[in-house]
Amino acid sequence: MAATNPEKKKARKVVKPRVEMPLQPAEERVHNFSEVATGYTHEMALEEASRCLQCKKPKCVQGCPVEVPIKDFITAFLKEGVEAAYRVIKSTNSLPAVCGRVCPQETQCEGSCLLGLKAQPVAIGRLERYIADKYMALSACEELTGKPECRLIDPDLKVACIGSGPSSLTAAGYLAARGIKVTLFEALHELGGVLIYGIPEFRLPKSIVRREIEALRELHVDLLPNYVIGKTVEVKELFEQGYKAAFIGVGAGLPRFLGIPGESLIGVFSANEYLTRVNLGRAYDFPNFDTPIFPGKHVAVFGGGNVAMDSARTALRLGAESVRIVYRRTREEMPARHEEVEHAHEEGVIFECLYGPIEFLGDERGFLRGMNLQKMCLGEPDASGRCAPVCVEGETCTMECDLAVVAVGTGPNRVLLEATPELNLSKRGYIVTNPDTGETSIPNVYAGGDIVTGAATVISAMGAGRRAAKEIAKRLLGKADVI
């Protein structure tokens, strides 16, 4: 008889369970702003990496917006160790320590992992994080390129990167590592964009972002905070100053409100204001830091994305007695990373699903004291593919709250766009670019990240930054083979 098919035998093998991520216990972490997930040990990482099936045609790589060679980095890690694995990751991903923490892996690489069909997928994000954290860069060049030496900077080859979030950081790093002089312009007083003002310390420690910024500084990137392009200097003036190209990565930071009565009551915050006060202003350490935040006893957060989870979990850490996420659909439809929803739930955030806001209620001094809510149910799928929330006629209720955070999305940042009318914008108000190069309607002005796509992920912004930087480098250095 024919020999047993080895493939079949393999398939019958019991798949080892995924190595759990060590976490700060929920009851402990709600009292601090330290990182929730404390990271794999070396043994854990090795064990998890050994679960990879080493598929001939790895689907995970296709699932990654920047096509990190996942199979290769796992092999490199198992056979050669952290350093080799780091180099493989860095070949396409400039911010692995960030992405390992904030990417929605379940809809990207891990969502495509074959193991996921029968068991849990390989914890690719956790491995990426472990390798990035563990690797101690020898130099900025090494950190950014995985190569020991970077070319000298030509001071006349100047490129302006506007904004300092993930797309701009990626573009700046790519260009600087190839000998191009980069200036990074940031409107706020601290660099990092949404990684600094938006994502809380407990999910993405600021030290990780600072490490990336420091690496850019070592590569002679000029870092200019407090610099608003469109106000302090306009885009066209950059070219007069000798910049050969500009990359616009100013993000989508314009907060959307609900547009319901009472929204200007004291205690109603946009998620951007709430998180910016706490993250950029370090309001959690008030009065040691000056920026204040409204304490809040009973907190309501509107929205179901990562920003809503971040706001709710921030409120718990600031000492709120109760924190409710009010969402018009159910937990299944929430766009947040599963892990964030899970962590929020463990920490005691209450999910009030299938409720929509009708009105904010205030006291005579203009302070928020409650909400009127509308009961919803799920109807037919809408344009987003998710079931649309439908009002249940006549079913409303009142909820007590003295702090509300509106986290229902953002629009394009307006300052640069209003000052640069030559930029072609889409109907939704975002910058239109050539999808292959990232170039805008103004020659040599590129754009990428949320200001092109609308609010999306860190990794897709990085992908856009890299794509544009590649094109810029190609044109400036006159080579078609710039990698």
Next chain:
Amino acid sequence: MLNTILKKEKLIPGMTSKLVIDAPLIAAKAKPGNFVILRVCDKGERIPLTIADVDAAAGTISIVYLVLGKTTAHLETLGEGDAIHDLCGPLGKATEIHKIGTVICVGGGTGIAAMHHIAKGHHLAGNHVVAIIGARNKDLLLFYKELSAFCPEVLVTTDDGSFGRKGLVTETLVDRLKSDPSVAEVVAVGPVPMMQAVANATKPFNVKTTVSLNSIMVDGVGMCGACRVSIGGKVKFACVDGPEFDGHEVDFGELRARLTAFKPQEAISYEEFKKSHGCN
């Protein structure tokens, strides 16, 4: 050096100073109506201050502040040669200035300094600028000399009558409007109750009235909505849509309430500062 205080003038000792700051990039762009956001130290809060004057040739801007809380008290400890930790601008939309005839510029308290820059803009555009300025008493009156340098009329009111007419700026304003139907616009900068009173006073005369709103801000570039104000029933952001709006459309009650949002925290911060006298 960038952001260095080149000159400090104590206008009202312990309360109000004028700083002339080396900020060539901001000075090159700043127009009447613009403001800056500054932080005094690494742990400091971002606060907006209206630009009171600009010397583009010298590369300087002037700001005038009233010591109200921690950040302004800390600012007051800085002297010539010290640098402002973070300074960002010019922000906000510039004042709409056209040659329109007679413009009355009303200023109250520290707002007189901010109004000064707008009045100067109207003057340079060829308008006949009437300044009406008010304070509690003579010693607290700002920018009388500066305004007198280019305004053909500077009308002063004080609460106690120690200088100019005894009473409120609105009384002088109403008299002026009654006697001169040619007034094309009234601009008011000052405490919210004053701006509200001015808007109420000009309404019967159906004269365009512009006010500069001082709402609480965080980023100052349109990303947080802390500064949102209701203008004709619509939500606007003072930082990017303003800070100047049609005074007849502003919901002043809401603005007054929203300015009190952090009063308890502001008091704590100020008390802490009085103990430490610096960046914690």
